[in-house]
Amino acid sequence: MGRLNFILLIAVLASGLMLVRSAYEARRLFTAVDREQAEGRRLEADSQRLQAERHAQATNIRVEKVARERLQMRGITPAVSQQVDDQQGARATVAAAAASTGARP
Template identity: 50%
Template sequence: MIRLNLVLLVAVLASAFYLVHTQYESRRLYTAVDRAQAQARKLSSEHEQLQVQKRAEATPARVQQLASRQLQMRPVNPAITQYVTVFESPAAAQPGGTKQP
């Protein structure tokens, strides 16, 4: 009878330790999930802020401003446009003609 009581006592103690360990792991995992969700929310809000900044930087007015200030570019107009024409030599235009070096 004493052996049976000792076996049952050991089984109850093992069960109690396993239950405490399981609850501890459950709480630890729950806090890890909670931290991961908080990090995901933070990253999501940062991503949205970066998207807004990206759209603000890519507006045509902003690009025009940067091009004129930093790159000293100016809008094209007929007064400053230069047209280049290509002249072909008569020998190159004829099939089978020889080119002069």
């Protein structure tokens, strides 16, 4: 009878230790899930902020302003547009435009 009691005592202690270990592991995993969910919410907020900034950067007025200031572009008028009929004419037009601006074709 003493041997059976000892075996049962060892089984109860092992069961208790396994219970404590599994509870600790569950708490650790729950904390990790909560941390990752918070990170996901933060990334979602960053994504929405960046999309709003991209939308603000891509407005027509801003694109036109950047094109005029940085790229020094101007609007198309009949005075600056040329029509080219063939490849030789296109090469001649490019060469003439390059010569007038001092750039290489």
